[in-house]
Amino acid sequence: GESVGLHLPTLSVQEGDNSIINCAYSNSASDYFIWYKQESGKGPQFIIDIRSNMDKRQGQRVTVLLNKTVKHLSLQIAATQPGDSAVYFCAENIRGGSYIPTFGRGTSLIVHP
Amino acid sequence: EAQVTQNPRYLITVTGKKLTVTCSQNMNHEYMSWYRQDPGLGLRQIYYSMNVEVTDKGDVPEGYKVSRKEKRNFPLILESPSPNQTSLYFCASSLSPSAGNTDTQYFGPGTRLTVL
Numbered sequence: 001g002e003s004v005g006l007h008l009p010t011l012s013v014q015e016g017d018n019s020i021i022n023c024a025y026s027n028s029a030s031d032y033f034i035w036y037k038q039e040s041g042k043g044p045q046f047i048i049d050i051r052s053n054m055d056k057r058q059g060q061r062v063t064v065l066l067n068k069t070v071k072h073l074s075l076q077i078a079a080t081q082p083g084d085s086a087v088y089f090c091a092e093n094i095r096g097g098s099y100i101p102t103f104g105r106g107t108s109l110i111v112h113p
Numbered sequence: 114e115a116q117v118t119q120n121p122r123y124l125i126t127v128t129g130k131k132l133t134v135t136c137s138q139n140m141n142h143e144y145m146s147w148y149r150q151d152p153g154l155g156l157r158q159i160y161y162s163m164n165v166e167v168t169d170k171g172d173v174p175e176g177y178k179v180s181r182k183e184k185r186n187f188p189l190i191l192e193s194p195s196p197n198q199t200s201l202y203f204c205a206s207s208l209s210p211s212a213g214n215t216d217t218q219y220f221g222p223g224t225r226l227t228v229l
């Protein structure tokens with residue numbers, strides 16, 4: 001079946017650098033995407049979402065880019081801080097479809113002070 | 114404080130011994146769901162509920178039951194647990210998806226279950 005996946009299992013950066021986490025999806029019917037952050041021992045926490053009628057959405061220090069042509073999603077974190085260290089994963093769902101989102105496996109972001 | 118709570122947080126049990134993991138939310142959310150998280154597989158949905166008395170299967174419902182008698186509570190029941198149900202379980206809630214748009218889900222802290 002179609003699935004959502006992440007390119008890199010681990011990303012190490014220095015504090016202050018910008019981080020980019022990527023996600024590929026294969027279901028062209030997907031029209032709603034969410035990025036979650038999961039810290040060790042905690043549940044996933046919503047970061048930012050984007051709908052398919054948008055290419056870019058910005059939050060506080062985070063930006064999500066959506067490229068529907070190549071079915072690619074990315075999360076950019078500006079001025080990465082040690083507190084950003086966590087597992088990040090994307091999820092996708094389909095408007096009008098089932099209420100069963102598909103989650104990627106996750107990328108571990110490690111921020112070195 | 115708006116939150117989703119789960120109990121217990123950790124549980125070790127034996128094969129075949131029925132157990133229930135409780136989930137409660139204080140945000141008056143209509144939609145609730147249960148996930149399991151396994152290494153290398155990510156989150157997979159077990160069951161979800163659109164509202165009171167309305168439940169439906171997710172991707173991996175086998176071996177699990179749920180009930181939604183009240184809006185705030187959504188317990189997960191394992192009638193006869195098996196070792197392959199050893200996992201990290203998360204409950205989540207959100208406002209009711211409208212026109213198929215899944216709203217932001219708020220997750221509980223997780224329940225780590227070990228079935229021997």
